[in-house]
Amino acid sequence: MSAVRLPKISLFQLQTEWFGNVRNDLLAGMVVALALIPEAIAFSIIAGVDPQVGLYAAFCIAIVTAIVGGRPGMISAATGAMALLMVGLVKDYGLQYLLAATLLTGVLQILAGVFKLGTLLRFVSRSVMTGFINALAILIFLAQLPEFAGAGWQMYIMVGLGLAIIYLFPRLTKTVPSPLVCIIVLTALSMLLGLDLRTVGDMGELPNAFPVFLLPDIPLNLETLIIIFPYSLMLAVVGLLESLMTAVIVDDLTDTPSQKNRECAGQGIANIVAGCFGGMAGCAMIGQSVINIKSGGRGRLSSFSAGCFLIFLILVLGDWVQEIPMAALVAVMIMVSIGTFSWASLKNLRTYPKSSNLVMLTTVVVVVFTHNLAQGVFVGVLMASLIFAYKISRLLAVKSELLQVDGNTERVYRVYGQVFFASADTFMAFFDFKEVVERVRIDLTAAHFWDISAVAALDKAVLKFRREGTEVELVGLNEASATIIDALAIYNKPDALERMSDH
Amino acid sequence: MKKILVCIDDSVYAQAVCDAAAWVSQRTGAAVVLLHVFTPPPKRASRDLSGAIGLGAKSELLEQLTELDENHGRVEQRKGKLMLTHAEQQLRAAGVQNIEVLHRRGSLVEVIGELEVQMDLIIMGKRGEHADFDTLHLGANLERVARAVHKPLLVTARTFQPIRQFLIAFDGSPSASKALEYIASHSLLQNLKCHVLMVGHINAQVRNTLTKAANTLEQAGIGVHTALKVGPRDEVIADYVAAKEMDLIVMGAYGHSRMRQLIIGSTTTAVIRSCHVPLLLFR
Numbered sequence: 001m002s003a004v005r006l007p008k009i010s011l012f013q014l015q016t017e018w019f020g021n022v023r024n025d026l027l028a029g030m031v032v033a034l035a036l037i038p039e040a041i042a043f044s045i046i047a048g049v050d051p052q053v054g055l056y057a058a059f060c061i062a063i064v065t066a067i068v069g070g071r072p073g074m075i076s077a078a079t080g081a082m083a084l085l086m087v088g089l090v091k092d093y094g095l096q097y098l099l100a101a102t103l104l105t106g107v108l109q110i111l112a113g114v115f116k117l118g119t120l121l122r123f124v125s126r127s128v129m130t131g132f133i134n135a136l137a138i139l140i141f142l143a144q145l146p147e148f149a150g151a152g153w154q155m156y157i158m159v160g161l162g163l164a165i166i167y168l169f170p171r172l173t174k175t176v177p178s179p180l181v182c183i184i185v186l187t188a189l190s191m192l193l194g195l196d197l198r199t200v201g202d203m204g205e206l207p208n209a210f211p212v213f214l215l216p217d218i219p220l221n222l223e224t225l226i227i228i229f230p231y232s233l234m235l236a237v238v239g240l241l242e243s244l245m246t247a248v249i250v251d252d253l254t255d256t257p258s259q260k261n262r263e264c265a266g267q268g269i270a271n272i273v274a275g276c277f278g279g280m281a282g283c284a285m286i287g288q289s290v291i292n293i294k295s296g297g298r299g300r301l302s303s304f305s306a307g308c309f310l311i312f313l314i315l316v317l318g319d320w321v322q323e324i325p326m327a328a329l330v331a332v333m334i335m336v337s338i339g340t341f342s343w344a345s346l347k348n349l350r351t352y353p354k355s356s357n358l359v360m361l362t363t364v365v366v367v368v369f370t371h372n373l374a375q376g377v378f379v380g381v382l383m384a385s386l387i388f389a390y391k392i393s394r395l396l397a398v399k400s401e402l403l404q405v406d407g408n409t410e411r412v413y414r415v416y417g418q419v420f421f422a423s424a425d426t427f428m429a430f431f432d433f434k435e436v437v438e439r440v441r442i443d444l445t446a447a448h449f450w451d452i453s454a455v456a457a458l459d460k461a462v463l464k465f466r467r468e469g470t471e472v473e474l475v476g477l478n479e480a481s482a483t484i485i486d487a488l489a490i491y492n493k494p495d496a497l498e499r500m501s502d503h
Numbered sequence: 504m505k506k507i508l509v510c511i512d513d514s515v516y517a518q519a520v521c522d523a524a525a526w527v528s529q530r531t532g533a534a535v536v537l538l539h540v541f542t543p544p545p546k547r548a549s550r551d552l553s554g555a556i557g558l559g560a561k562s563e564l565l566e567q568l569t570e571l572d573e574n575h576g577r578v579e580q581r582k583g584k585l586m587l588t589h590a591e592q593q594l595r596a597a598g599v600q601n602i603e604v605l606h607r608r609g610s611l612v613e614v615i616g617e618l619e620v621q622m623d624l625i626i627m628g629k630r631g632e633h634a635d636f637d638t639l640h641l642g643a644n645l646e647r648v649a650r651a652v653h654k655p656l657l658v659t660a661r662t663f664q665p666i667r668q669f670l671i672a673f674d675g676s677p678s679a680s681k682a683l684e685y686i687a688s689h690s691l692l693q694n695l696k697c698h699v700l701m702v703g704h705i706n707a708q709v710r711n712t713l714t715k716a717a718n719t720l721e722q723a724g725i726g727v728h729t730a731l732k733v734g735p736r737d738e739v740i741a742d743y744v745a746a747k748e749m750d751l752i753v754m755g756a757y758g759h760s761r762m763r764q765l766i767i768g769s770t771t772t773a774v775i776r777s778c779h780v781p782l783l784l785f786r
Contacts, residue, residue, distance in 0.1 A: 174552060290556055290560055293568075343562065
């Protein structure tokens with residue numbers, strides 16, 4: 001009975017996810033598609049491949065994630081974060097290896113979805129996420145700078161004009177996407193005045209047909225795998241990180257939940273499809289998703305229609321797209337980088353704790369120097385964890401008192417708080433081994449021993465006392481060490497907290 | 504019967520739903536759980552198609568969207584509270600003692616799904632506040648709820664008259680048999696005149712099924728009048744209800760899949776549309 005009922009409810013859900021917001025989704029999809037074209041071209045250029053590769057990727061990924069993704073309303077396509085990671089692979093081995101790496105990335109991401117690694121995102125702290133987003137914005141911006149190299153004053157003026165149009169045109173009307181106006185005006189200007197500016201056509205081949213299914217032309221052997229695997233792993237990790245962070249942003253904006261693990265697998269499927277149709281690996285895009293939500297897009301149809309509009313525009317207007325000056329693209333990309341940057345994080349620098357700021361800034365600095373978001377996140381997470389461990393390690397206190405029992409002096413140490421690798425040394429330092437007493441009682445009832453370091457420290461303390469000829473008695477060791485056991489049986493029970501504080 | 508779930512909203516059906524609840528509660532002594540569910544509307548779009556994102560775009564957008572929802576939510580909250588208070592007063596005036604009021608946010612189907620375990624009967628109107636009064640359109644929620652619930656569902660028409668005689672539209676299906684058992688074993692429809700109508704080919708097998716059904720009811724002490732007719736189900740049922748002045752139709756609901764319904768239509772939907780009396784549906 002219930003087995004029959006489930007698909008019916010999901011049928012309704014499917015209907016609302018796809019057709020709950022048709023008009024706005026289509027409009028937003030169009031706005032997004034217009035902004036996706038310059039981005040996809042720009043990211044192809046960053047990666048060192050023809051614009052066609054990024055555009056095919058954007059088309060495939062936007063459509064596939066619309067169907068199988070876990071976050072309706074989120075836009076995925078070819079992205080800067082991913083493009084930056086593939087530069088080396090493209091330079092050394094060429095496009096076919098990139099396509100193969102894209103396929104492998106997809107497989108890894110599907111595995112991440114199957115093994116529910118999406119939940120690991122909770123170990124990435126807020127500060128690291130903010131650092132990631134800011135670093136991404138800075139990278140997108142930095143990637144535009146080479147376009148200025150060797151270009152004349154015309155380039156600067158055109159980019160300035162483009163930015164002015166993008167930010168000032170909405171004051172006139174908000175019914176026309178201003179990046180589109182920017183592209184049209186700059187293209188017209190450059191063609192009319194015959195300016196000597198590089199155009200999109202100079203950057204490589206543009207698509208003139210729908211993408212066709214074609215497996216990458218590479219030797220299928222271990223050597224190939226060894227070449228592409230490190231790239232695929234990085235791509236998979238960064239792709240999932242950015243996708244899941246974007247999903248969180250869209251969740252917040254729309255006040256609706258998303259399926260994180262489904263999104264992981266969805267990104268994987270999208271990358272496999274992209275790789276099979278001559279596209280580069282991609283992931284969710286923070287800037288485009290914000291544009292989509294801002295334009296009213298909420299459902300799966302928004303991403304789907306964005307993909308469709310994109311390929312339609314490219315195929316129909318291909319000849320005109322060739323004429324777009326790079327200055328217009330650079331202006332749009334600068335807008336995306338500004339919009340991606342978390343402005344609030346700068347204001348928060350003053351009010352947030354120093355440790356959080358340090359984690360955020362370290363993440364940014366590492367990414368900007370390595371051009372690799374995965375390394376930045378790794379360092380950030382490591383740092384945040386160490387800081388957390390340090391903070392918890394300070395939750396330790398030992399009270400001691402001297403008693404006279406049956407004519408013998410007895411020293412009682414009462415340990416309160418958390419003993420683990422980071423606080424083991426502090427724990428040891430509380431004991432006075434120089435004092436001459438007959439007996440020492442260590443009361444651990446209110447302490448928690450978290451790991452083997454804590455037990456080793458205690459062993460050492462007991463040994464030291466024994467060597468002084470002092471008799472040692474341990475109280476409450478069993479309760480204190482209950483936390484070491486890996487099968488965390490008691491922590492799942494509702495009264496776990498009370499139980500823990502009991503001992 | 505211990506508890507009935509009474510779903511009200513801002514439509515004209517709320518009155519009939521309350522009257523029905525009072526009637527059921529008086530007959531069975533059941534406690535009433537008054538429920539209003541506020542379903543947040545699909546997010547309205549800002550008219551900003553500029554596609555430009557500047558500094559602080561995310562936080563600005565979040566602030567803007569939150570404000571929209573906040574204002575709407577506050578109005579809806581006040582409206583729902585008024586509605587519930589009014590309904591509660593009505594029920595108290597009608598002599599219902601035991602009333603619990605629930606104000607929830609979410610989709611009606613989900614909320615009913617969470618609550619139905621503790622309920623013995625669910626009452627709701629044919630249409631909700633967003634449906635128009637074109638008799639051809641049913642409330643979007645009704646069918647979804649009817650398909651999802653496991654407890655009997657009483658669907659009221661625009662007004663509610665105390666029930667004197669009722670019709671069981673019987674087709675021998677498992678859900679119809681469930682309806683039969685329910686009536687035989689519960690006090691809700693005891694001592695009322697009962698008609699059992701079967702629509703189908705007139706042959707020995709069908710006759711036999713009908714006689715068996717009548718016997719089940721008679722053993723439970725319910726006087727039964729049986730009828731066997733030929734024709735399109737929904738029309739025959741509607742004609743019978745009009746001719747014999749039935750006050751309530753009891754039937755199994757939505758026995759077939761949505762796919763089949765798309766192609767050949769649903770008897771349940773047709774009956775709900777064409778009859779202006781309440782229905783007691785069983786799945």
